[in-house]
Amino acid sequence: MPYEIPAIVQDRVSPRAREYLKKIEHFVETECIPADEVYEAQVSKEPSLRWKSYPPIIDELKKKARAQGLWNLFLSKTHYSQGAGFTNLEYGLMAEILGRSHTGSEAMNCSAPDTGNMEVLAKYGNDAQKKQWLEPLLDGKIRSAFLMTERYAASSDAKNIDMKMRIEGDTIVLNGTKWWSSGACDPRCAVYITMTKTENNISTDAFKQQSVVIVPANTPGITVLRPLHVYGYDDAPHGHAEVRFVNVRIPKSNLVLGEGRGFEIIQGRLGPGRIHHCMRSIGAAERGLDYMIARVNDPSRRTFGKLISEHGTIRTWIAESRIQIDSCRLLVLNAADKIDRNDAKAALKEIAMAKIVVPRTVIDVLDKAIQAHGAGGICQDFPLARMWAGIRTLRIADGPDEVHLAQMGRNENKRAAEIVKRHEAQEKRREELFRLYKIEGRSQL
Ligand SMILES: Cc1cc2nc3c(=O)[nH]c(=O)nc-3n(C[C@H](O)[C@H](O)[C@H](O)COP(=O)(O)OP(=O)(O)OC[C@H]3O[C@@H](n4cnc5c(N)ncnc54)[C@H](O)[C@@H]3O)c2cc1C
Structure with a gap:
């Protein structure tokens, strides 16, 4: 269906965003949707190559999209001067169009988990971290994964995250098993944004015991054990990985923001x-x-x-x-x-x-x-x-x-006390009105 901006937000969408919405829709309808099946066909069926290659059509789409300025649309200027500068509402409208196609988001360097990881690096990373990891991600040269959920911890309560992080001088040592790490099976995935639990200086505040670290995917001690399936789909080449860390050593400078700032x-x-x-x-x-x-x-x-x-x-x-x-x-x-x-x-x-x-x-x-x-x-x-x-x-x-x-x-x-107070005030006024109009009993309604 040709895209129509909902009436209620018409005045919240800039002329520039409108122009982009048209271009995005055209690109998704004429390039991405037709390419979706090609992408699927190009995912290798050969088991030894399935996770070592990726469909070449995606690079062609990325090149075309970038040439049209359809790139990194998600990133606001607040955290990165090179951000596209759209509001969340404007980018939301764009994301809807991207969602029509399997390849749309990646073609425009707007796919998860890279978008969230880029936002983390843009918002919380220091200059060196941005240079090393944010720039190639923004350039679409590498991909990333976000490692929070753990196989042996009920991870919907993030306080349970238990990947051990020990600081030894200038080095961080990591041990534990993550799973459902989306994108970690992709051969282009070069970096993991990883949530850990600190073993040094444990705070009594349960929300200050976790830290986020940047882990290069090729660090010794990391094993991608297997891709997990979603109702039988393995989502290759992206995949959702189970990843084991055994004495993985990274520089302390890979800590984001500081110890205990993970939440x-x-x-x-x-x-x-x-x-x-x-x-x-x-x-x-x-x-x-x-x-x-x-x-x-x-x-x-x-x-x-x-x-x-x-x-x-x-x-x-x-x-x-x-x-x-x-x-x-x-x-x-x-x-x-x-x-x-x-x-x-x-x-x-x-x-x-x-x-x-x-x-x-x-x-x-x-x-x-x-x-x-x-x-x-x-x-x-x-x-x-x-x-x-x-x-x-x-x-x-x-x-x-x-x-x-x-x-x-x-x-x-939490509104209970305020509701009770309001009801009491209404009841008091009702009693006054009953007295005024000489109404007996409460069966008037
Ligand atoms: C396709 C897919 C992709 C994912 N990608 C990533 C990723 O890239 N990185 C990553 O870190 N994680 C990822 N995840 C993992 C996901 O975020 C976790 O599965 C989720 O947070 C739940 O954690 P859990 O599986 O440990 O469930 P558990 O914590 O074991 O919870 C199990 C169930 O208990 C119930 N429950 C829990 N708390 C309550 C409560 N307060 N009240 C009532 N019921 C409750 C809920 O029904 C819940 O589903 C992905 C998951 C899927 C399916």
């Missing part, structure tokens, strides 16, 4: 990233709806004397999907706008709401699209099953729904 860093990393995931998911939902509408109007697939789209249930699915997509978009743009007007911390509630609602809703839209395709919908002939699998993981990745709901519920519940 601060991961909290700063996750806010805008969640908005990007949400908007890309909405792009996937739009694509799913497109597929559904195309399929149910295929004149060669009539049932019981009608086009499938002429059955009432199917029309309802189309309408429901449109409502679901448009309401999700407003929720995410509201969160993005709040980040722009304040910061990610001020928008925690809005970000959490979007993070919870969007994947659930998009899963439902994609599920309807799959159902409308019959058996075709769940096989490799359409991108729907793969999209569904990818979006389903978002209910777990970046923290499971339940944790966000628990936090939201706790904060919402």
Whole structure:
């Protein structure tokens, strides 16, 4: 569907962003979507090469996108002078379009986890760290992974992170096992942004015991044990790795910000990233709806004397999907706008709401699209099953729904005292009004 900026945010989108939105849409529709299947076909089927090569078409797309200025669109000028300078809301609109295609984000150097890692380095890295790692990432020369989750720790509570970090003079020694390290299987992945638990100077504050360190992927002692599968997809060449660290030694200068500052860093990393995931998911939902509408109007697939789209249930699915997509978009743009007007911390509630609602809703839209395709919908002939699998993981990745709901519920519940006070004041005034109008009893309503 040609891109339309929602009416409610029209005045928040600059002329420059509008121009980019048009260019991005054109590039995604004419270059990336057609390249998606080529990309899949070029992922090596040869087991010994599957994780040692990557599809050459992505380099061609990157070259073309960069030549058109469609590069690093996610990075704000606040933290890096070379940032594209779009607001979170503007980039959110762009991310939606990128989400229509499997290759769109990477083609424009806007894919996770690199975007979040680049933001960490831009925001918290020192000059030497930026030079060594941020610059090649911004240049699209290397890729990166974010290593927080651990196989042997319930990682939705980040206080459980247990990769041991010991400081010996000018050296940091790391031991532990990470898993679900997205991108760590990619042969271009050169650096891991890694959350660790400090063994020296342990603070009594549970939120000051973790540190973030930069680990070159080729450091001795690191073994990428295996790629984990997402509903059977290995997501090669990117992959989600289990990675073992045994006495991995890195310079102390690879510590980001300082010992015990890990929570601060991961909290700063996750806010805008969640908005990007949400908007890309909405792009996937739009694509799913497109597929559904195309399929149910295929004149060669009539049932019981009608086009499938002429059955009432199917029309309802189309309408429901449109409502679901448009309401999700407003929720995410509201969160993005709040980040722009304040910061990610001020928008925690809005970000959490979007993070919870969007994947659930998009899963439902994609599920309807799959159902409308019959058996075709769940096989490799359409991108729907793969999209569904990818979006389903978002209910777990970046923290499971339940944790966000628990936090939201706790904060919402803090209103109890204020609500009771307001109700008491209303009750007092009601009693006064009853006396004034000589009303007896309370059964008037
Ligand atoms: C496709 C994919 C990609 C990922 N990529 C990365 C990555 O690049 N880097 C990285 O570090 N991690 C990554 N992850 C890991 C992800 O962030 C973690 O899986 C997530 O944070 C949950 O941690 P856990 O798996 O240890 O679940 P656990 O902590 O073991 O939790 C299990 C379940 O317990 C329940 N639960 C937990 N707390 C509560 C609560 N307060 N109330 C109610 N129920 C609760 C939830 O249902 C939760 O799903 C990825 C995951 C997936 C699926």
